[in-house]
Amino acid sequence: MLTATVQSLRERLLGVHQDHKRIARSAFVLLLFVLAGKFIGATKEMAVAYRYGISGTVDAYQLALTMVTWLPATITNQLSVLLVPALVALRNDKAQQDRLLSEVEGAGLAIGIVFSLLLYFFWPHMVGFFSGSLPESTREMCRQMVVGMTPVGVLAFTICVSAARLQASEKHINTLLECVPAIALLVFVLSARNNTSIMPLIVGTTIGIVIQAVWLRILARRADGVPARPRLSLRAKQWPGMTRSLGMLLIGSVVANLWLPVDQYFMAHMGNGAIATLGYANRLLSLLVSMGAIAISRATLPILSEILHRGDHARARSTARKWSFVMLGVGLAGSVLAYALAPYAIKLFFQKGAFTSEDTIAVTSLFRCGLSQIPFSFGMCVLIQLFASEARYKAITVISVIGFATKLAANAVLIRFYGPLGVPLGTGVGAASVFICYFIWTRYAPLQTGTGEQNPRAD
Numbered sequence: 001m002l003t004a005t006v007q008s009l010r011e012r013l014l015g016v017h018q019d020h021k022r023i024a025r026s027a028f029v030l031l032l033f034v035l036a037g038k039f040i041g042a043t044k045e046m047a048v049a050y051r052y053g054i055s056g057t058v059d060a061y062q063l064a065l066t067m068v069t070w071l072p073a074t075i076t077n078q079l080s081v082l083l084v085p086a087l088v089a090l091r092n093d094k095a096q097q098d099r100l101l102s103e104v105e106g107a108g109l110a111i112g113i114v115f116s117l118l119l120y121f122f123w124p125h126m127v128g129f130f131s132g133s134l135p136e137s138t139r140e141m142c143r144q145m146v147v148g149m150t151p152v153g154v155l156a157f158t159i160c161v162s163a164a165r166l167q168a169s170e171k172h173i174n175t176l177l178e179c180v181p182a183i184a185l186l187v188f189v190l191s192a193r194n195n196t197s198i199m200p201l202i203v204g205t206t207i208g209i210v211i212q213a214v215w216l217r218i219l220a221r222r223a224d225g226v227p228a229r230p231r232l233s234l235r236a237k238q239w240p241g242m243t244r245s246l247g248m249l250l251i252g253s254v255v256a257n258l259w260l261p262v263d264q265y266f267m268a269h270m271g272n273g274a275i276a277t278l279g280y281a282n283r284l285l286s287l288l289v290s291m292g293a294i295a296i297s298r299a300t301l302p303i304l305s306e307i308l309h310r311g312d313h314a315r316a317r318s319t320a321r322k323w324s325f326v327m328l329g330v331g332l333a334g335s336v337l338a339y340a341l342a343p344y345a346i347k348l349f350f351q352k353g354a355f356t357s358e359d360t361i362a363v364t365s366l367f368r369c370g371l372s373q374i375p376f377s378f379g380m381c382v383l384i385q386l387f388a389s390e391a392r393y394k395a396i397t398v399i400s401v402i403g404f405a406t407k408l409a410a411n412a413v414l415i416r417f418y419g420p421l422g423v424p425l426g427t428g429v430g431a432a433s434v435f436i437c438y439f440i441w442t443r444y445a446p447l448q449t450g451t452g453e454q455n456p457r458a459d
Helices: 002-014 018-052 056-089 094-130 136-148 150-154 156-168 173-190 199-224 239-256 259-268 274-309 313-350 357-389 393-444
Strands: none
Touching: 018 056, 018 173, 018 274, 018 313, 056 094, 056 136, 056 150, 056 156, 056 199, 056 239, 056 259, 056 274, 056 357, 094 136, 094 150, 094 156, 136 150, 136 199, 150 156, 150 199, 156 173, 156 199, 173 199, 239 393, 259 274, 259 393, 274 313, 274 357, 274 393, 313 357, 313 393, 357 393
16 A cells, blocks of 8 residues: 555656756755855844844944835846846847847946935935934934945846846856855954944945855856846847836836835834844845745746747646645745744844843744745745736736735734734735735636737736
C-alpha cells in the first residue's frame, strides 16, 4: 500500500507541467537570495536600533528615505513590470533591445535629477504636511538627509533597468544584490562614534546604492550582451505602447505607494518615536513579504510572459491561479508561526543599547497586527504578474484604487478603537480587499484573444 502511494506521488510529480517546474526552481533560488539579503537587512536594523533606538533620528531617516524614494520607486516598480515582458519578446533582436534599454535608462536618469531638484526647492512646503507634530530638530535632520541621499532617488532607475534585464534572462542575482545598501549602512552605523550623528545613515545609504547600481549594470551586460549606454531620445518603437501602459499603471502605483506615507502621516500625529516604532515593525514585515511575494513574483513574471507570448492564455491564467492559492496557504502558515515567535525575534534583533524592553513590546504589538496582510500579499502577487503579462493595466489601476480607499477607511475607523494598532490592521484589511478583487477579476474576466490583442471587455 505504501509502495503504491509513493509510486502514485512520484508519477504525479513527474507529470507536473514544465512551466510549474521552472517556476518552482526559480522561486527556490530567489527564496535563498531573499533570505540571505533580508538576513543582512535585519542585521542592519539591529545595528540602527542599537545605535539610535526609537528616536527622532530614526524618525527623520525613515521620513527622508520615503520622500527621496517615493516617486522613483513608484515609477520603477511599474517600469520593471513592463520591461520584463518586452525584453522577453526581444530576446532575438539585440539591436532593438539596446535602443530601448538605452533610451529608458536615459529618460530615467533625467526624471531622477529633475525630481531631486523639485524635492529640494519644495521641501519647506512638504515638511510641514508630512512631519505632523515632530520636533523642529527632527525636521531639520530630515531636511539634511533628503539633500544627502539625492543619489538614491536618481540611481533607482539604473538599478531598475539592470534588474529587469537580469530577470528577463531568468538570472536572479539582482535579488541577492539588494542587500548591498544594507551592508554599507551596517558598516557606517557600526563605525559611528556617537548616537546622534546622522552622517552614518546618509553616507552608508548613498554609497550602498552607488555600489549596487554599478554592480548590477556590469552583471546585466554580461547576461544579455547589450551595452545599453544611456541616451536622451524616444525613438524606440516600443515607446508609444509603453508610455500608454505606464501612464495607466502609474495611476495605480501612485495610489499603492501612498500606503506608507499615509501610515507615517497617521503615526506622526501620535508623538515622537511613533514613526520609528512602525518602521521597525515594517522592516520585519517586509522580510516576511519578501520571503514569499518577491520570490514568487520574480519567478512567475518571465514565465507567464513567455506562455502568453506563445498565445496560451488559458494555461497562463490556470498556472497563476494555482500558484496564487499555494502562496495564500504558505502566507497563512508563515503568519501563524511569526505571530508566536514575534516577541523573541524582536528582542533578539533589536533589544540592545538604546532599544529598551518597552520598545520591544511596542514593536511586537504593531508587528503582530501587521501580519494580517501577509497571506493576501503572498496570494495577490502571482495574480498581479498575470495581469501585467496580459496588459490588464486598467484593471490593476482600478483594483489599486479600491484597495487604497479600503485601507484609508479602515485606518480612520480602526485607529479610533485600537490607537496605533489600527494602522497595521488597516493595511491587512486593504490587502484582503485587493486579493479578493484580483481573484474575482481573474475568475470571471473573459480570456484574451489568440492574437495577443486584449479583449476590450476584459477590463
